[in-house]
Amino acid sequence: RVNRGDFMNALEEVTPAFGVAKEELEQVVQNGIIHHGPVVDEILRSGELFVDQVRTSTRTPLVSVLLHGPPGSGKTALAATIAQASQFPFMKLLTPDSMVGFSEAQKVATIAKVFQDSYKSPLSVIVVDNLERLLDFTPIGPRFSNSVLQTLMVLLARRPPKGRRLLILATSSLRPVLTDLGLSETFDAELRVPPITSLRALGTVLKEVALFPSDEERRHAISMLAQAGFGDTEDEETSRLNVGIKKLLSMIEMARQEPEATAERLTNALMGLGM
Ligand code: ATP
Ligand code: MG
Numbered sequence: 660r661v662n663r664g665d666f667m668n669a670l671e672e673v674t675p676a677f678g679v680a681k682e683e684l685e686q687v688v689q690n691g692i693i694h695h696g697p698v699v700d701e702i703l704r705s706g707e708l709f710v711d712q713v714r715t716s717t718r719t720p721l722v723s724v725l726l727h728g729p730p731g732s733g734k735t736a737l738a739a740t741i742a743q744a745s746q747f748p749f750m751k752l753l754t755p756d757s758m759v760g761f762s763e764a765q766k767v768a769t770i771a772k773v774f775q776d777s778y779k780s781p782l783s784v785i786v787v788d789n790l791e792r793l794l795d796f797t798p799i800g801p802r803f804s805n806s807v808l809q810t811l812m813v814l815l816a817r818r819p820p821k822g823r824r825l826l827i828l829a830t831s832s833l834r835p836v837l838t839d840l841g842l843s844e845t846f847d848a849e850l851r852v853p854p855i856t857s858l859r860a861l862g863t864v865l866k867e868v869a870l871f872p873s874d875e876e877r878r879h880a881i882s883m884l885a886q887a888g889f890g891d892t893e894d895e896e897t898s899r900l901n902v903g904i905k906k907l908l909s910m911i912e913m914a915r916q917e918p919e920a921t922a923e924r925l926t927n928a929l930m931g932l933g934m
Contacts, residue, residue, distance in 0.1 A: 683752040684739040684786070690908055692733075692740055693867045695860040699737075702726075702850050706741030706828070709848065713826040714745075714782060721818050723827040723845065727834040728852030731903025734830040735788050737852060742784045742828055749780035755792040766793070767810045774814045778823050787811070787829040791836055801836075808840060815845045855907060856898035858889060864904070870911050870921060880922035887926050902929060 694700060706724070713722050726734045735754075742750050751773050758766050770793075777783035787793065790811070796803040819825045829846070837843045855861055862881050871877040889900040902910070914924035 680749075680751045681743070683754075683757075684743050684750060687739045687752065687754075687788075688736045688743070690736075692736060693864050693904065695855060695863045695867075695904065696857070698853055702737055702852060703741065703744075705848075705850055706737070707744065709826060710741065710745040710747075710784070713784075713824045714747075719847075720824045721816075721827070722825075723815055723829065723847050725834070725837070725843065725846040725849045726828060726830045726852055727837075727849060728832065729854050729901075729903055730832045731905035732832075732852045732854050733904045734832070734852045735786075737850075738786045738788065738828040738830050742786050742826075745782075745784050745826065747780070747782040747784045747826070749777050749783035751777065751784075752786045752788060753793070754786075754788040756788075758793075763795075763804050763806050766804070767806050770807070770810055770814065774817075777825055778819050781822065782824050783819075784826040784828065787815075787827060790829055790831040790842065791833045794840070796833065796836060803840065808842070812842065812845060815842075854901050854903050856900050858884060858900065861889075861900065861907070864907060865911070868908070868911055870915055870925070876922075880925065883922050884926055884929065887930060889929065900929065 692699065692703075709722050709724055712719055726738050728734055739752065742752070753770060753773050758769060761769065770787075773785060777785055791803075793811070794803045794807050815827060815829070831837055834843065834849075843849075855864070858881055861884070862877065865871065865877050865880065866874075871880060884900075889898075910925060910928040914921045914928065917924050
């Protein structure tokens with residue numbers, strides 16, 4: 660028999676998790692989203708469409724999307740932004756960062772619990788962050804946790820119970836590995852998150868974070884970079900400039916520490932000469 664106490668417990672079981680999950684999502688977008696190129700809006704727009712699809716389509720109670728791209732390109736922040744914007748009653752970030760020191764069994768249990776909890780909500784979004792780290796993947800061997808892999812394979816493909824809808828946003832820097840592991844086929848769609856490869860995009864970031872006190876100084880820095888061979892090309896393959904937004908933002912903060920030689924510092928960092 661279900662009594663009032665059970666009912667209250669059930670409510671409590673679901674609600675307190677929300678606040679925490681929300682903070683987790685906010686935390687990974689700490690530095691905001693800089694619209695450094697059309698691709699950023701395209702990714703966010705696609706994300707919005709997947710959110711709408713889950714919300715409105717009765718035919719697709721489960722939609723899973725893989726955001727992939729080189730390290731530091733902004734995958735986690737974008738996935739979290741899309742998740743947050745959904746305002747679904749259940750939003751959760753599943754990240755290896757919160758499972759440091761967990762045994763395989765503990766990881767499996769944690770992952771399964773998050774999915775179980777999501778099935779209690781009519782609309783849910785789960786960000787499964789950094790799949791390869793969640794899987795303890797190491798290229799040497801190669802090795803990975805088979806039990807975590809099996810768990811993810813099942814949960815990524817399992818339809819939520821009747822009347823429940825779930826959006827899964829996963830991130831990875833090692834897309835080819837996911838294919839080898841047979842995990843990429845489980846996704847309904849993929850969004851590629853590219854690095855920054857054009858001086859124009861770089862200029863937008865520099866402006867946004869106000870690294871230089873004036874437009875003139877910023878332009879001077881950009882022309883310095885152009886002279887250093889970071890010619891303007893949108894082509895990711897041939898561009899000498901190739902940096903993830905995460906790395907770029909930290910290079911910028913380091914360069915900021917030296918007001919006398921900010922442009923030089925940044926150029927050196929981007930040339931891989933270190934600081
Ligand atoms: P990793 O490969 O290490 O997992 P990542 O690709 O997940 O890295 P994030 O952890 O999302 O990268 O780091 C991106 C950082 O850059 C965040 O702090 C975010 O706030 C900031 N940022 C600024 N502009 C953007 C943008 N357009 N897209 C994504 N992140 C952005
Ligand atoms: Mg990440």
